[in-house]
Structure formats: C-alpha cells, structure tokens
Amino acid sequence: MEMVPSTMTEMWTTMGSTIASFMFIWAIIRQYCPYELRRYFEKYTHTIMTYFSPYIKISIHEFTGDRLKRSEAYVAVEAYLSANSSKTAKRLKAEMGKDSNNLVLSMDEYEKVTDEFRGAKVWWVASKVVSATRPMAYYPEQEKRYYRLTFHKRYREMITGAYLEHVVKEGKEIRVRNRQRKLYTNSPGYKWPSYKQTMWSHIVFEHPATFGTMALEPDKKKEIIEDLVTFSESKEFYARIGKAWKRGYLLYGPPGTGKSTMIAAMANLLNYDVYDLELTAVKDNTELRKLLIETTSKSIIVIEDIDCSLDLTGQRKKKGGKAMADDEKERKEVKEESGNSGNSKVTLSGLLNFIDGLWSACGGERLIVFTTNYVEKLDPALIRRGRMDKHIELSYCGFEGFKVLAKNYLKLETHPLFDAIDGLMKEVKITPADVAENLMPKSPLDDAEKCLWSLIQALEEAKEEAEAEAEAATAKKVVEQSQDGGGVCSENCMAEKASE
Numbered sequence: 284m285e286m287v288p289s290t291m292t293e294m295w296t297t298m299g300s301t302i303a304s305f306m307f308i309w310a311i312i313r314q315y316c317p318y319e320l321r322r323y324f325e326k327y328t329h330t331i332m333t334y335f336s337p338y339i340k341i342s343i344h345e346f347t348g349d350r351l352k353r354s355e356a357y358v359a360v361e362a363y364l365s366a367n368s369s370k371t372a373k374r375l376k377a378e379m380g381k382d383s384n385n386l387v388l389s390m391d392e393y394e395k396v397t398d399e400f401r402g403a404k405v406w407w408v409a410s411k412v413v414s415a416t417r418p419m420a421y422y423p424e425q426e427k428r429y430y431r432l433t434f435h436k437r438y439r440e441m442i443t444g445a446y447l448e449h450v451v452k453e454g455k456e457i458r459v460r461n462r463q464r465k466l467y468t469n470s471p472g473y474k475w476p477s478y479k480q481t482m483w484s485h486i487v488f489e490h491p492a493t494f495g496t497m498a499l500e501p502d503k504k505k506e507i508i509e510d511l512v513t514f515s516e517s518k519e520f521y522a523r524i525g526k527a528w529k530r531g532y533l534l535y536g537p538p539g540t541g542k543s544t545m546i547a548a549m550a551n552l553l554n555y556d557v558y559d560l561e562l563t564a565v566k567d568n569t570e571l572r573k574l575l576i577e578t579t580s581k582s583i584i585v586i587e588d589i590d591c592s593l594d595l596t597g598q599r600k601k602k603g604g605k606a607m608a609d610d611e612k613e614r615k616e617v618k619e620e621s622g623n624s625g626n627s628k629v630t631l632s633g634l635l636n637f638i639d640g641l642w643s644a645c646g647g648e649r650l651i652v653f654t655t656n657y658v659e660k661l662d663p664a665l666i667r668r669g670r671m672d673k674h675i676e677l678s679y680c681g682f683e684g685f686k687v688l689a690k691n692y693l694k695l696e697t698h699p700l701f702d703a704i705d706g707l708m709k710e711v712k713i714t715p716a717d718v719a720e721n722l723m724p725k726s727p728l729d730d731a732e733k734c735l736w737s738l739i740q741a742l743e744e745a746k747e748e749a750e751a752e753a754e755a756a757t758a759k760k761v762v763e764q765s766q767d768g769g770g771v772c773s774e775n776c777m778a779e780k781a782s783e
C-alpha cells in the first residue's frame with residue numbers, strides 16, 4: 284500500500300518530463316521546419332486527434348456566401364445564447380434593445396457556455412477568425428465570427444435534429460420579443476448606395492397608440508381585437524385551408540376618425556413592423572412587386588388614402604364632399620398632383636396582383652391595410668372580400684368614445700357635465716379628433732372642468748352651425764319650389780289665356 288504514492292510520484296515525474304520533451308521537440312520543429320512541412324504535420328495531428336476524440340463540433344458562421352446578409356441561423360443562435368448565456372457566462376457584451384432603453388446581453392468572444400438538452404450536455408463558444416487584410420479589399424477588416432457547438436458523439440442524432448431545431452425556434456422567438464419595431468417607407472427622396480439594394484428606408488416605430496386609448500364602441504373594439512389576434516395565431520389554419528397567411532383590412536370614414544391611429548394600435552397589439560407604401564412614388568408594377576418581396580413577415584403594409592393615390596377608379600379628379608376639411612383637401616390635391624408629376628404607372632391590375640397575386644404569399648403573416656375617406660369611390664374589385672377581408676367603418680364620436688377620451692385625457696370616469704355632453708353628442712356629429720383637441724389642456728392651469736366646458740362650447744357651436752345650414756338648405760328648397768311653382772302658374776296662366 285505504501286508503494287502507491289511513490290508510484291504516483293514517479294508517474295507524474297515521467298509524464299512531466301515527457302511533456303517537457305514534447306514541447307522542446309515541438310519548439311525545434313516550429314523553428315527549423317519549413318512552413319509547408321509544419322502545416323502538413325499540424326493537419327495530420329489534427330485529423331488523428333479528431334479521429335480519437337469522442338466529441339463532435341458544429342460551426343455556425345455569421346456570413347455565408349456573400350457578405351450582405353447575416354446568416355439566419357447565426358442570428359437565431361445569437362439570440363438563443365443571449366437569453367441562455369447571460370446567467371452563466373462571465374464575460375458578456377451589451378447592446379441596445381427594444382425601445383432604446385434596455386440593454387440586451389450576449390456572450391462575449393471566446394466565452395464558453397454550457398447548455399443542457401434532454402440530459403445531454405453541450406458547449407457553445409463564440410469565436411472569430413481574423414483573416415489577413417488585403418490591401419485593395421472592399422472590406423478592410425475581415426473578421427469572421429462564428430459559434431461552435433461541441434457535444435458527445437453519442438447524442439449526434441438528438442443534437443443535430445431536435446436540439447438545433449429548438450435553438451433556432453427559440454432564438455427566433457426571442458428576437459421577435461427583443462427587436463425594435465420599424466416603420467418603413469418607400470420615400471423617393473433618398474437614393475440608396477448601389478451595394479445596398481433595398482428599396483425601403485426605415486426608422487424605429489414608436490407610435491404610442493393602443494386599442495386601450497382609442498375612442499371606439501367597446502363591442503366594435505373587442506371584435507377588431509379578436510379578429511387580429513385570431514389571425515396572428517392561425518398559421519396552421521391558413522396552411523390547412525390552402526390560403527396565404529395574410530388578411531386585408533379596409534378602414535374608411537371621415538377625416539379625423541382614427542384610421543391612421545388604428546393602424547398604429549394594430550401594430551402595437553401584434554408587435555408587427557409597419558410598411559407605409561406611398562403608391563405615387565412607385566414607378567410601375569414591377570417596382571411594386573419588388574417592394575412587396577422586400578417586406579418581411581410579421582408586418583402591416585399600409586396604403587393610405589387609396590382613393591386619391593392613383594388613377595385606380597377613373598374618378599380621381601372629382602372633388603370631395605363637404606365633409607372634407609379644407610386643409611385635408613389641400614393635402615390630398617397636392618398628393619394628386621405629385622401622382623401626376625411622378626408619372627407613376629401602377630395600374631389597378633398591378634395593385635390587385637400586389638394584394639393577392641402569387642407573390643403576395645411569400646413571407647406570410649402580413650396584414651394589408653387600405654384607408655380611405657370615400658369608400659364608395661373605390662373599384663369594387665379592389666375591396667371585395669378575399670382582398671379586403673374586413674371592412675371597418677370609423678365614424679363620428681359617440682358617448683362611449685368620448686368616455687374613453689375623457690379617461691385618457693382628463694382621468695375622469697364620471698362628471699356632472701357628462702349628461703349635457705351625452706345629449707349634445709346625440710344631436711351633432713363631431714370627430715374623435717375634435718373631441719380630443721377640446722379635451723387637451725391648453726395651459727398648465729386648465730382643469731378637467733374647463734376642458735369639458737370647452738368641448739360643450741364646441742358642440743354647441745357645431746349644433747348652431749348645423750341648424751343654420753339646415754335652415755339655409757330649407758330656405759333654398761322653398762325658393763326653388765316657389766320658382767318652380769311660379770313657372771307652372773305662369774304656364775297655366777298662359778294656357779288659360781290661350782284658351783280664352
């Protein structure tokens with residue numbers, strides 16, 4: 284028994300000296316061996332080591348093929364590890380995340396983390412290779428980042444199958460949760476550098492509107508929310524019935540009734556990006572298709588004021604009705620002119636193709652939203668069900684809508700003045716935008732009551748105006764009738780005279 288420690292000591296000594304000799308020989312080889320021979324030697328040692336090693340390694344590189352687009356697998360792994368490594372890794376790096384006010388952590392280079400999946404242990408390392416800089420290269424520094432996954436070969440089937448699938452799926456979900464949502468536009472003002480072929484420019488989408496803050500009848504609101512949520516959860520359903528996973532909404536109603544606000548609320552509810560498509564800036568149908576292909580899934584494609592965007596109906600030149608406010612009119616006329624000068628050649632059939640042609644199915648999980656002030660002007664082909672599946676009318680503010688706004692703007696649930704407002708609202712039409720404007724405190728000293736009075740005043744003025752208008756209209760009718768009547772009389776008189 285006493286022999287054991289001495290044998291151990293001897294063994295350690297022998298091993299130590301063997302390693303020392305090996306290091307010495309290796310140093311000699313490195314110094315005197317020609318480069319090629321050394322490479323050869325290294326390569327074979329590597330192969331032999333791999334042959335005997337029970338571990339399998341998988342690398343996932345950041346860029347594959349051209350350098351323009353990051354590999355989706357890398358991005359997903361990065362997100363997966365950022366969520367799972369921040370608890371165990373010791374060196375982390377932080378980047379700005381959603382809403383620009385929280386930091387997203389991910390593992391730093393050369394950091395190793397362990398993960399477990401159904402009892403199997405795996406190791407992830409974030410690493411990079413820096414290739415020599417070529418003097419004339421476009422990208423001066425060629426850093427190739429990659430993640431390396433190591434696991435025991437007995438788990439091969441499970442890791443390459445189920446585990447990687449789990450990583451990519453979870454990574455994608457984490458990315459959706461953490462991403463900053465974007466508002467895209469195809470504005471013609473800015474030409475992208477040619478290497479970046481994208482046709483959309485974007486900014487971070489930060490509209491605060493939600494369905495909670497929207498003035499709408501509660502039933503209607505509930506119906507719209509349920510419709511949207513059902514859509515976003517129906518991937519399997521759409522696949523089963525053989526329909527592309529997209530849905531069209533037509534929002535119509537007078538100016539200032541919350542069409543644009545509702546689009547923002549939809550995006551916030553579903554966590555989607557918004558693509559605001561300016562049709563007048565699109566050159567032709569081909570360009571329209573290109574724009575469509577570049578949109579990503581989980582997004583809302585919006586075409587505002589579809590009735591005056593293009594000559595889709597042949598009625599574009601007609602002036603709007605009375606309901607159109609002056610500044611609105613102006614804005615829309617400017618739009619019409621720019622449509623003409625931009626000589627956009629997008630046609631109705633091009634647009635129909637955009638909405639439900641073969642290309643529209645690529646990507647999936649998309650809403651297409653049209654807004655208009657004059658639904659009756661639109662071509663029936665454009666808004667038939669299947670293209671625009673749900674038609675939502677946004678109309679003048681009712682008492683329920685007012686209560687939502689009063690709660691948002693003034694933090695009021697009830698007030699003695701509410702009854703008067705309810706009464707007036709039944710008599711006159713007022714848009715939610717006007718109600719909102721009146722409820723907005725105009726100075727730091729304005730209290731809730733003052734704002735309510737200001738709304739009552741506005742309602743009374745509107746009522747007087749409406750009454751005056753109605754009176755004028757009746758007076759006009761009476762005059763016309765009396766003129767007609769006079770005419771008839773004189774004809775009768777003439778006839779009488781003639782018979783005499």
Ligand SMILES: Nc1ncnc2c1ncn2[C@@H]1O[C@H](COP(=O)(O)OP(=O)(O)OP(=O)(O)O)[C@@H](O)[C@H]1O
Binds near residue numbers: 536538540715
């Ligand atoms: N239903 C509503 N709920 C809450 N706020 C509203 C509502 N409708 C309008 N508003 C307020 O009025 C303003 C104008 O509304 P919005 O831009 O959505 O109108 P719109 O229907 O898109 O008008 P247009 O037809 O002129 O584009 C918004 O800033 C919003 O604050």
Ligand SMILES: [Mg+2]
Binds near residue numbers: 587
């Ligand atoms: Mg609008």
